[in-house]
Amino acid sequence: MTNCAKMQHGIVNVTVRDVRFPTSLEQHGSDAMHTDPDYSAAYVVIDTDSGLKGFGLTFTCGKGTEIVVCAVKALSGLVVGKSLQEIVSDFRGFYRLLTSDSQMRWLGPEKGVIQLATAAVLNAVWDLWARAESKPLWKLLVDMVSHRRCRSLIYVQCVIAKGKQNILCFHTCTPEHVE
Numbered sequence: 643m644t645n646c647a648k649m650q651h652g653i654v655n656v657t658v659r660d661v662r663f664p665t666s667l668e669q670h671g672s673d674a675m676h677t678d679p680d681y682s683a684a685y686v687v688i689d690t691d692s693g694l695k696g697f698g699l700t701f702t703c704g705k706g707t708e709i710v711v712c713a714v715k716a717l718s719g720l721v722v723g724k725s726l727q728e729i730v731s732d733f734r735g736f737y738r739l740l741t742s743d744s745q746m747r748w749l750g751p752e753k754g755v756i757q758l759a760t761a762a763v764l765n766a767v768w769d770l771w772a773r774a775e776s777k778p779l780w781k782l783l784v785d786m787v788s789h790r791r792c793r794s795l796i797y798v799q800c801v802i803a804k805g806k807q808n809i810l811c812f813h814t815c816t817p818e819h820v821e
Contacts, residue, residue: 649727649774651690656718658762659685660711662704680704684711684758686766688721696770700762706755713759716746721763730771737764 665671666678682704688696702710717740729736740760741747749756772779 649725649730649771651692651694651726651770651774653688653722653724653726654691655689656714656721656763656766657687657689658711658714658718659687660707661685661699662707666704676703678704682707684714684762686714686762688763688766688770690726690770694770694773696766696768696773698762698765698767698769700758700765702758709755710758710762713746713749713755714762717743717756717759717763726767726770726774729767736767740764 660682661684662680662682664680666680669678671679671681680703682702683699684702684707685699686697688698690696700710720739720743724736737760740763741752741756746756768779768782772782775782777785
């Protein structure tokens with residue numbers, strides 16, 4: 643299968659679930675600022691016409707997760723109908739599409755509910771891309787560096803093997819890193 647053919651998965655559905663853990667019952671994970679967190683997540687599944695799925699989530703502290711879920715549902719109309727190839731060929735443009743919708747951006751494109759919803763969707767897209775390439779996500783990222791497919795994202799610069807551990811080195815992409 644050619645690389646292009648691997649990426650032609652059409653997105654047909656985006657589902658999102660509100661997943662909560664009652665960690666506040668015994669104050670697990672509490673601190674001075676978060677005295678009663680119920681660790682929660684907006685859990686996103688992207689379905690494709692080929693049956694391949696991508697999974698992503700974003701964490702919250704409980705209350706308000708339902709708002710993030712609503713925001714993911716609102717953004718899903720911008721995702722369904724696109725192909726994986728269309729998204730990954732202009733990942734920055736896809737990010738901007740999600741965060742710059744004129745009717746939604748007032749909810750916080752750089753932080754807040756739209757950023758949390760966007761993060762869950764983008765995490766699912768990264769997972770879908772790695773699955774389409776039959777690679778773990780870390781390998782997809784490392785290969786992006788070795789093929790210099792970086793644009794304006796933070797990317798993995800190197801993997802240094804140290805015993806049984808891999809140390810990931812991160813680097814911000816600058817114009818001299820872009821082919």
